Amino acid sequence: xxxxxQKKQLHQMMEQYVLTCRKAGLKVTHQRTEIYRNLLMLPDHxxxxxxxxxxxxxxxxxxLDTVYRTLATFEQCGLVTRIQTTESQARFEAVYAPHHHxxxxxxxxxxxxxxxxxxxxxxxxxxxxxxxxxxxxVVIYGICNNCESxxxxxx
Amino acid sequence: xxxxxQKKQLHQMMEQYVLTCRKAGLKVTHQRTEIYRNLLMLPDHxxxxxxxxxxxxxxxxxxLDTVYRTLATFEQCGLVTRIQTTESQARFEAVYAPHHHxxxxxxxxxxxxxxxxxxxxxxxxxxxxxxxxxxxxVVIYGICNNCESxxxxxx
DNA sequence: TTGACTGCAAACGATTTGCAATTGC
DNA sequence: GCAATTGCAAATCGTTTGCAGTCAA
Numbered sequence: 001x002x003x004x005x006q007k008k009q010l011h012q013m014m015e016q017y018v019l020t021c022r023k024a025g026l027k028v029t030h031q032r033t034e035i036y037r038n039l040l041m042l043p044d045h046x047x048x049x050x051x052x053x054x055x056x057x058x059x060x061x062x063x064l065d066t067v068y069r070t071l072a073t074f075e076q077c078g079l080v081t082r083i084q085t086t087e088s089q090a091r092f093e094a095v096y097a098p099h100h101h102x103x104x105x106x107x108x109x110x111x112x113x114x115x116x117x118x119x120x121x122x123x124x125x126x127x128x129x130x131x132x133x134x135x136x137x138v139v140i141y142g143i144c145n146n147c148e149s150x151x152x153x154x155x
Numbered sequence: 156x157x158x159x160x161q162k163k164q165l166h167q168m169m170e171q172y173v174l175t176c177r178k179a180g181l182k183v184t185h186q187r188t189e190i191y192r193n194l195l196m197l198p199d200h201x202x203x204x205x206x207x208x209x210x211x212x213x214x215x216x217x218x219l220d221t222v223y224r225t226l227a228t229f230e231q232c233g234l235v236t237r238i239q240t241t242e243s244q245a246r247f248e249a250v251y252a253p254h255h256h257x258x259x260x261x262x263x264x265x266x267x268x269x270x271x272x273x274x275x276x277x278x279x280x281x282x283x284x285x286x287x288x289x290x291x292x293v294v295i296y297g298i299c300n301n302c303e304s305x306x307x308x309x310x
Numbered sequence: 311t312t313g314a315c316t317g318c319a320a321a322c323g324a325t326t327t328g329c330a331a332t333t334g335c
Numbered sequence: 336g337c338a339a340t341t342g343c344a345a346a347t348c349g350t351t352t353g354c355a356g357t358c359a360a
Contacts, residue, residue, distance in 0.1 A: 027314060027359050048350080063317045068350060070315095084239035084294060088325075089349065102285050113281050121276060123295070126268050130257050131299040138293050139239060140278070144286040182334050182339060203325080218342045223325060225340095243350080244324065 013040055013096070017079060024077040031062055035070050036079065039094040045110040047089040083110065084139065100138040106147040168195055168251070172234060179232040186217055190225050191234065194249040200265040202244040238265065239294065255293040261302040 017036050021028050034055055039046075042054065052067045071092050074080035083091040083101070087108060100118070102111040118136060127133065172191050176183050189210055194201075197209065207222045226247050229235035238246040238256065242263060255273070257266040273291055282288065 025314095029315065029359070031316075061317075065318085065351075066316060069352095072351090082241045084241050086237045086239050086245070088245075090241070102282060104286065105289065111285060113279055113285075115279055115282075117276070121272070124268055124270050127257060127270075127295060129300075130266060130268075131259065131297050131301075131303055133295055133297040134260065135296045136293060137296070138291060140282060140288055141290045141292070142286050142288040145284075146286075148286055180339095184334070184340065186341075216342075220326075220343085221341060227326090 010037075010040055013094075020077055020079055026073065026077065031059060031066050032070050032073075034059055034062075035067060036074065036094065039080065039092065043093060043112075045083055045091045045093050047091055049089065051092070084137075085110075098135070100140070102140050102142065102144075104144040104147055105141055106143055109144065111144070165192075165195055168249075175232055175234055181228065181232065186214060186221055187225050187228075189214055189217075190222060191229065191249065194235065194247065198248060198267075200238055200246040200248050202246055204244065206247070239292075240265075253290070255295070257295050257297065257299075259299040259302055260296055261298055264299065266299075 014033075014037060017033075018028055021032070026032070035051065038051060038054055046054070048064065048067050048071060051071075052062065052064045055062050055067070071080055071082075075082055075092075078095060080092050081095050083093060085091055085103070085108075091110065093112075097114075099112045099114050102113055103109070104111075115138060118138060123133070123136070169188075169192060172188075173183055176187070181187070190206065193206060193209055201209070203219065203222050203226060206226075207217065207219045210217050210222070226235055226237075230237055230247075234250060235247050236250050238248060240246055240258070240263075246265065248267075252269075254267045254269050257268055258264075259266075270293060273293060278288070278291070
């Protein structure tokens with residue numbers, strides 16, 4: 001995808017965001033808009049703190065609690081997802097398409113990947129009997145190439 | 156599996172636990188043993204607090220920080236796994252066999268299920284290129300039958 | 311104009327830590 | 336006996352909340 005097309009898509013997502021806010025009765029504030037745009041432009045699963053630090057250059061007075069509050073609000077109206085992790089800090093991402101996560105056990109970075117086939121596979125019977133299934137997410141743990149080359153296994 | 160066989164298996168796991176502690180240079184204390192036994196006997200993915208409350212009947216003086224400390228120690232030597240959740244409290248389970256999780260979005264209860272076939276499926280190329288894969292975990296979100304029958308969707 | 315939203319500071323819940331007493335090896 | 340482990344209390348971290356001023360609609 002070329003740059004101009006990316007811009008177009010970003011623009012569409014931002015318009016969609018405004019509509020979603022309107023529908024939910026939320027005011028479209030400067031802070032909220034920048035938080036959402038930042039999540040879209042740098043889709044690297046930041047923590048609330050990460051996000052806050054990045055936003056300070058554009059919004060020098062934005063407070064960390066606004067970031068927390070906004071993420072909680074966005075989560076409720078389905079604009080943002082809280083990612084499952086074993087870390088103590090929560091990570092967030094803008095909702096855009098079903099996907100799965102690759103997590104590096106060393107650097108903790110989360111990478112997205114698509115696995116459309118997963119939905120075509122038959123889940124075990126015990127799962128079907130358990131209840132109504134909503135989403136199937138795959139989380140793969142491993143060591144990313146970068147970490148593998150940086151840190152030797154035995155030192 | 157009948158009761159006597161279950162007892163036998165529990166016994167084996169406890170013996171294995173002692174060996175793992177020895178190998179890791181950990182002392183086999185009363186508290187550690189009871190924490191591990193409790194995790195094995197009630198494999199319901201408790202939080203540290205859940206676990207602490209249950210242990211109080213057998214060990215009236217055990218402190219919550221010991222439970223936390225012990226779980227962290229067990230995690231490091233591979234006896235226990237910290238489960239990925241979006242909740243603020245961490246959940247734990249004794250490590251015994253590869254499996255996946257069914258999480259009810261309403262009651263938050265976690266159920267285990269096996270899906271041995273998952274390992275035979277081909278992961279996407281981008282995953283193979285990312286690095287060295289360790290474990291593949293599937294997390295399915297949905298509503299369990301119990302919650303579905305208890306709470307109506309619209310009220 | 312007005313209620314929703316923000317920044318501030320203070321509270322909160324979950325988890326971790328320093329320390330002296332205790333216990334397994 | 337000695338180092339590792341525990342219980343206690345206090346500290347810490349991430350997150351949430353009450354409040355008074357501010358801003359989008």
